[in-house]
Amino acid sequence: MKLTKAIISTLVTLLLIWALQTKHGDLPPLGKLLNPATGFWQNAESKNITANSSVKLKGLYGKIVIKYDENRIPHVFAENDHDLYFAQGYVTAADRLWQMDIQTRSASGRLSEIVGPKALELDRYHRRMGMVYGAENTLAECMKDPQVKEALEAYTAGVNAYIHNLPAKHYPLEFKLLDYAPEDFKPINCALVLKLMSETLAGGSDDFAMTNTLKLFGPKITNELFPDRAFKEEPVIPKGTKWNFKALPLPPASKGFIADMTDTIKTKPPVEGIGSNNWVVAGSRSANGYPILANDPHLDLSYPSIWYQIQLTAPGVNVYGVSIPGTPTVIIGYNQKIGWGVTNVDADVLDWYQVNFKDLSKNEYWYDGRWVPVKKRIEAIKIRGQATVYDTVLYTRQGPVVYQNASLKPSKLGAARIVPVGDALRWIAHDPSLEFKTFYLLNRGKNYDDYREALKYFSAPAQNFIFASVDKDIAITPNGKFPLKYRDQGKFILDGSDPADEWQGWIPPEQNPTVKNPAQGYLSSANQPSTDETYPYYINWRFASYQRAKRIDDRLGAMHKATADSLRALQNDNYSIFAQDILPTMIDGVDETKLDEKQKSVYRQIKNWNREYTAYNAGPTIFENWWANLYKAIWADDFAVKGALDVQLKWPSNYRTVQLLVTQQQSRWYDDTRTMGVETRDYLIQKTFEATVDSLYKHYGSPGKSWQWGVVKGSHISHLGKVEGLGSGEFDADGSGGVVNALSETHGPSWRMIVQFGPTVQGYGVFPGGESGNPGSFFYDNMFRTWKNGELNPLLFLQNPADQQKHITSTLTINNK
Amino acid sequence: MLFFIILIAGLIASFVLPWWVVAIISFLAALLIAKSSAHAFWSAFAAIFIVWVAMALFKSVPNNHILATRMAHVFPLGGHWLILLLITGIIGGLVAGMAAMSAHLIRRAAGKQ
Numbered sequence: 001m002k003l004t005k006a007i008i009s010t011l012v013t014l015l016l017i018w019a020l021q022t023k024h025g026d027l028p029p030l031g032k033l034l035n036p037a038t039g040f041w042q043n044a045e046s047k048n049i050t051a052n053s054s055v056k057l058k059g060l061y062g063k064i065v066i067k068y069d070e071n072r073i074p075h076v077f078a079e080n081d082h083d084l085y086f087a088q089g090y091v092t093a094a095d096r097l098w099q100m101d102i103q104t105r106s107a108s109g110r111l112s113e114i115v116g117p118k119a120l121e122l123d124r125y126h127r128r129m130g131m132v133y134g135a136e137n138t139l140a141e142c143m144k145d146p147q148v149k150e151a152l153e154a155y156t157a158g159v160n161a162y163i164h165n166l167p168a169k170h171y172p173l174e175f176k177l178l179d180y181a182p183e184d185f186k187p188i189n190c191a192l193v194l195k196l197m198s199e200t201l202a203g204g205s206d207d208f209a210m211t212n213t214l215k216l217f218g219p220k221i222t223n224e225l226f227p228d229r230a231f232k233e234e235p236v237i238p239k240g241t242k243w244n245f246k247a248l249p250l251p252p253a254s255k256g257f258i259a260d261m262t263d264t265i266k267t268k269p270p271v272e273g274i275g276s277n278n279w280v281v282a283g284s285r286s287a288n289g290y291p292i293l294a295n296d297p298h299l300d301l302s303y304p305s306i307w308y309q310i311q312l313t314a315p316g317v318n319v320y321g322v323s324i325p326g327t328p329t330v331i332i333g334y335n336q337k338i339g340w341g342v343t344n345v346d347a348d349v350l351d352w353y354q355v356n357f358k359d360l361s362k363n364e365y366w367y368d369g370r371w372v373p374v375k376k377r378i379e380a381i382k383i384r385g386q387a388t389v390y391d392t393v394l395y396t397r398q399g400p401v402v403y404q405n406a407s408l409k410p411s412k413l414g415a416a417r418i419v420p421v422g423d424a425l426r427w428i429a430h431d432p433s434l435e436f437k438t439f440y441l442l443n444r445g446k447n448y449d450d451y452r453e454a455l456k457y458f459s460a461p462a463q464n465f466i467f468a469s470v471d472k473d474i475a476i477t478p479n480g481k482f483p484l485k486y487r488d489q490g491k492f493i494l495d496g497s498d499p500a501d502e503w504q505g506w507i508p509p510e511q512n513p514t515v516k517n518p519a520q521g522y523l524s525s526a527n528q529p530s531t532d533e534t535y536p537y538y539i540n541w542r543f544a545s546y547q548r549a550k551r552i553d554d555r556l557g558a559m560h561k562a563t564a565d566s567l568r569a570l571q572n573d574n575y576s577i578f579a580q581d582i583l584p585t586m587i588d589g590v591d592e593t594k595l596d597e598k599q600k601s602v603y604r605q606i607k608n609w610n611r612e613y614t615a616y617n618a619g620p621t622i623f624e625n626w627w628a629n630l631y632k633a634i635w636a637d638d639f640a641v642k643g644a645l646d647v648q649l650k651w652p653s654n655y656r657t658v659q660l661l662v663t664q665q666q667s668r669w670y671d672d673t674r675t676m677g678v679e680t681r682d683y684l685i686q687k688t689f690e691a692t693v694d695s696l697y698k699h700y701g702s703p704g705k706s707w708q709w710g711v712v713k714g715s716h717i718s719h720l721g722k723v724e725g726l727g728s729g730e731f732d733a734d735g736s737g738g739v740v741n742a743l744s745e746t747h748g749p750s751w752r753m754i755v756q757f758g759p760t761v762q763g764y765g766v767f768p769g770g771e772s773g774n775p776g777s778f779f780y781d782n783m784f785r786t787w788k789n790g791e792l793n794p795l796l797f798l799q800n801p802a803d804q805q806k807h808i809t810s811t812l813t814i815n816n817k
Numbered sequence: 818m819l820f821f822i823i824l825i826a827g828l829i830a831s832f833v834l835p836w837w838v839v840a841i842i843s844f845l846a847a848l849l850i851a852k853s854s855a856h857a858f859w860s861a862f863a864a865i866f867i868v869w870v871a872m873a874l875f876k877s878v879p880n881n882h883i884l885a886t887r888m889a890h891v892f893p894l895g896g897h898w899l900i901l902l903l904i905t906g907i908i909g910g911l912v913a914g915m916a917a918m919s920a921h922l923i924r925r926a927a928g929k930q
Contacts, residue, residue, distance in 0.1 A: 006922035013915040017837050020908065031912070034905045035836035036872035040888055041905070044880035173884075177891075725890025776884030 023179045033176050038169040040176055043776040052811050057161045059086070060816035065801045066091060068810045071793065072771045072779040075311040077801045081147070082154045084314040085328040087814065089158025092308055093185070096325040096773040098172035099304045099720060100159070100189070101182055104326060107192040107199070108132050112383040114180050120383060121410040127379040128393050130400045131199065134430040135191035141432035142191065148436045152187045155328040159185035173775055174721055190436070193326035198429035200299070201344045202461035206542075207352050208420040209650035211493045216647065225652045226541070228488065229533060231659035232581065234546040234553055236464055236478055236525040237513045239532045245511045247536035253486040254500035275527030275544045276343035277571070277740060278466040279552055280474045282521040287561040290757035291468035294567045295332055295341025296749040298742045301717045303727055303781065304773030306750045307331075309765070311798060312443065319443040320763060320797045322751050325773075329439040332753060334763055337446045337470050339755035342463035343525045345478045348485075348540040349428035349460060351503075352420050353398045353496030362404060365396055366497040372397070398424040398496055417648070424496055426503065428481060433459035448473040448516065455479045456509045464525035470757050476523040477514040478530035478539070482507040487538045507537050522556040524549060526740075545655045547577040548740050564756045564764055564792075571752055572790035573740040574613040579623055582658045583611065586626065589685030599693045602703070613736040615710025618703060620736060625696060629688040631657055637672045710734070713745055717768055717784075719775075726775045728768070733788055741790070752792060763795035819856065822846045823864035823913065831872065839865045839909060840916035847917035854918050861917035866910035873905055 020031025033039045062079030064087045069075065074091040078084035093100065105111055109126035111119035126132075142148045163182050175182060214222045278295040286292050299306055307322035312330060321333015332341050356366040364371040375395040382388050394401040402419045403409040410416050419425075434457045441454035451467045455477055458465075462480025467473070483503035494501040513531045515523065527544035555570050587607055595603055602622060609619030631654070639651050652660075660667060661681065671679050700706040710732030719726035735743035742748060753765040768787040772779040786793060796807050823839075823846050830838045843861035851857035877885050877898070885898035894900045 002922070002926040006919065006926040009915065009919040009922045013840065013912070013919045016912055016915060017840055020912065021837065031836055031908060034901075034908055035831075036869050036876065036905065037831040037836055039836070039905075040884065041873045041876045044876040044882075044884040046876075046879035047881060048879060723891055724893065725887055775887050776880060778881075778883065780883075 028177045029179055032179065040173055040776075042169045043173045043176075043774055045772075045774060045777045047778060049810050051809070052813075054813040054815065055165070056815050056817040057090075057165075058817045059157055059161070060814065062816070064814040066812040066814070067798065067801060067808045068812070069796050069807045070809055071309075071783065072777075072809075073309045073311070073796070074771075075796070075798045075801075076313060078312075078314040081314055081317075082150055084312055084317070085151045085154040086158035086161070088310060088312060088323065088328055089155035089160075089185075090162050090814070091158075091310070091812075092323070092325050093159040093162035095771055096304055096308060097159075097163070097166075097182055098174040099773050100185065100193075100326040102174070102720065103196060104189040104192045107196045108135070109379065109381060112381055114178055114384060116384045117386055120381065120389065121413050122415070123381050124379075124389075124391055125402075125410070125413060125416050127381065127391060128400055128402045129199075129203075129425065130393075130427065130430050131192065131195050132379075133377065133395075133400065134198075134427070135188050135195050137430060137432045138191040138194065138435075139188045141434050142187070142436060145434060145437055147440055148434060151328045151436060151440060152190050155190065156185050156187050172773065174723070177723065178721075190327045193324055194433075194435055195429050197324070198427075198461045200461075202347070202349050202428065204346075205350045205352070205418045206650050207490060207493050208418055209648050210491055211420070212647045213650045214492055216649065225656060226491075226650065227656070228541040230529070230543075230545060230653070231655045232546050232550070233529055233532070234549045235529045235531050236476060236523075236549075237515050237531045237535075238518055238520060238523075241515050241518070241531075243511075243513075243535065245508075247511065248484060248505075248508070250536075250538065251484060251486050251489075251504035252500065253489070254495060254498045275346075275548070275742070277524070277526045277548060277552060277742070278341040278343050278464065278476075279522060279524035279556060279567075279570075280466050280468045280476070281556060281559060281562050281567070282474050282517065283472045284521045285556075285559055285562050286756075287563050288756070288758050289472075290470065291472060291474050292562060292564060292567055292757065293334070293339045293341060293466060293468040293474075293755045294571060294753065295343070295466065296571055296742075296752045297332070297342065298737075298747055299750040300746055301748050301750055301768055302720045303717055303769050303775075304720060305767050305769030305771075307767050309767070309771060309795075311796075313798070317444045318799070320795055321753070322765075322767070327436070329436060330443050331439055332751065333443070334755045334761060335443065335445070336761055338442070338451060339468050339757070339761070339763075340442055340445075340451065341466050341753065343466075344527055345462035345464055345480060345530060346527060346540060346543055347462045347478075347480060347482055347530075348490045349462065349480070349483065351398075351426045351490035352423040352493045353396070353426060353501070354420075354493055355396055355401055355404075355422060355424050355496045357404075362394060367397065368497065368499050374401075396424040396496060398426040398502070399430055400425055420493055423493060428460040428483070431459060431481070433481070435459055447471055448475060451475065452477075452510075452514075455512075464527075464530075466523060466525065468755070468757060470761065472757075473517060474523055475514065475516040476525060477512055478525070479509075479512050479514075481509075482512065482537065482539055485538045488541055489538065491541050511537070520557065522553075522559070524552045524556060526552060542653070545578070545653065545738075547581075547738050548742065550577045551575055551740050564754045564762070567754050568752075568764070568790070568792055570740060571749070571754075572734070574734045574736075576611045576613060576620075576623075576736070576739050578654065578658075578738050579609075579611040582627070582661060583609075583623065585661050586630065586685055586689075589682045590689050591682075591686060594686065595690070598697065599690055602693045602696070603689070605703070612734075613709060613739050613741070614734045615713075615732045616708050618707040618709065620709040621700075621707050621712045622692065622696065624736075626689055626692040627654075629692050629695075630661075630684060633672070633684045633688050634660070634669055637674050638669070708732075709736075715743055715745055715748070718746065728781065728784060731788060734790075749787075752787070754792060761797065763797060764792035765795050766792050819846055819850050819852075819860040819917075820864050822850070823861050823917070824868060827865050827868045827913070828872075831868065836909075837912065839868070839913045843913040843917040844920040847920035848924055851917060851921040851924075854921050857917040857921040858914040862910035862914035865913035866906040869909035870902060870906040873902055877902075 109123035276297040321330035358364040437457040459481040526548035717728035735741035847857040
């Protein structure tokens, strides 16, 4: 009896320890996580900051001094390039190690190693899209350039120096929650981060949906509903700008080929207004006679923050701005002489090619009149707690066949929706590239010529690079490696056997659209079409609508004696050009006498709305719902999936719909083909308004706070790993995807920057969150409120380590060991 | 006595050894000097409860409990960090207490008492 008791008690104790030491499903090992000696309590940072610290590390050529300011932004002073990027790697790892780890794991399809089989399809997707293949090609190119090679290797060494000196108790919190350890950083991780940007900004495609649409409606209607030029445009390069180069001839179009396919995943109406803004005013429009530059890239906001602010100083360079954790150099920023910013171009640099395999073994495919062998690449995907999965990916001369048969394509993975089964992917992100060189040179740039030289090296994702200099030059260049295509090449799925359907070389980089010092005295971009129709090359058939660009240009055109604060106000502008373009037609279409009292009151409210997307206003809530209902009433009968015909279609854009409503009282598109009667425009407007009022009452009760835009929108910033409690929670805020202040539910300005040139340059900036990626740090989200209120922090641009000591809270010195 | 031995040894060992070292310390100490199962369990429980709570507070107080509050949302405890602190103490105490009690029961089964 005594023995039994002893044995049971001992076993229970051992079992308890085992249970507390082991991860159960998504539940972290509680003993490891909660114990105060090595668990999460160790990640609680003290409010008392050590003023001076030093460390000795191997492999340095000189001494590094890092000054941390009151926002914990590091200002790095090094004696050479190597030490500079070593230090950047070191300080970035100190603040963002888990973010760097998880992002590169995700890009390279290695999440399953950490979280188990639930990430397998996502990993497989990333592998099969050729993310690692592309990163390998880019890295090989980078290693040929001595400056870029040094930067990548030094950065990597800096990250690893931090990891190797990091005791387990100080692992970032997320490593403890997910129960794994950091691994050595490699130069290819830098390239993977870049591929992740290409995936986000140049990884979309509607070729598949467009091809289905073409098959269903035929070419006449497809061209009518999906024109190459939008109803209203305001191109990046001002209309009428002359092209002073002799253009290459466009390649001839191939004989059209429409792939035969169907798909089972339902599509959604288009989401517009995801993008970015940048602009610059010339000295002629500014108060001090020097240019002012502004940029706010819009991304899926997250904690830890997407960007990491840093100042990098070494002989030949002194630059301030934001970097991306996992890559060296400053990506958006300024130095004493120049400033630059970026928005996405959305060039068509991702195309699909129908592959004709010889037989079911899929070892050969038809190309240019003969059978050509496929190349095979084997991807080994390790899975936590399970055997490794080996996945064979077929590569044709165009690229990977992402899903060679329908059973491979995951039905639940949203990202895979755009992939046509059986087709090969031609994607700019697979090509060797040297984007880091662009940033290396811009960081050191002194003038307009340096800017033009730097841009030559940039491949993808293509960006509208805006520029200003202390020499009072302003410029903008939609820039990247653009394939030379016949008009509309890649609007639909292409023929993988026809050489005429391949990319026929490149637009010469110096012939990318560009403009310098225009008479109007300002330049801007907001993801809209790059040029007017006179540009001799084809970049894409669809871009973001002109609405943000139009508002920015309207305001810049009226601006005189501009200051940094006038541009800050413009970054926070909530006025909707889209509402201005369509709301009058909608309001006129309603017959007020037919409305009941509730409807009348809502009608008066929307009629009086000032078209500002402010948080306290109910106008945007009414308008957004009404528009969505009207849009659906027009197109759903034709574009919603019909019965057995289960096809993914492209829906007409918002502005194509505006064109229809504004210019045509009668059209076949207004008629609901599912009903006996013939519907008209005004009938749809009236009915959708009434339905909107009903549904608003149903969802939000009587008009009041619950109808306010800020509440309805429910903006929030999630943790990168979607851990509940580590994000911002919901907050009321102005803005929407379609206005300049492009804060939607989850996307928004991920960095706001304004640079005022003058005898001394002064920058202002803020991002949502903070410099530290540690949820236990005071600097995890300390800048959130400033950002949410639309304010900016003056940026501290030090000239030497002893400069402006009153803003410095701590100093880290790194010496060679 | 048992309480103080475990308290001091547990505190020191926690800085260098894995968290479950508290089980080994409690086991060894109780094997030598525990008077009864209850004495073994509660001495070790109280000692390690106090050690863990004190160590957690040592980190959390200068942090204004920012992290503990966030973690009390992760878990979800409504953001009440004190509950998380208690759970921390109880887990440590339970492991130590069980180990100590097992030690005493083994000793008794071996007929040493």
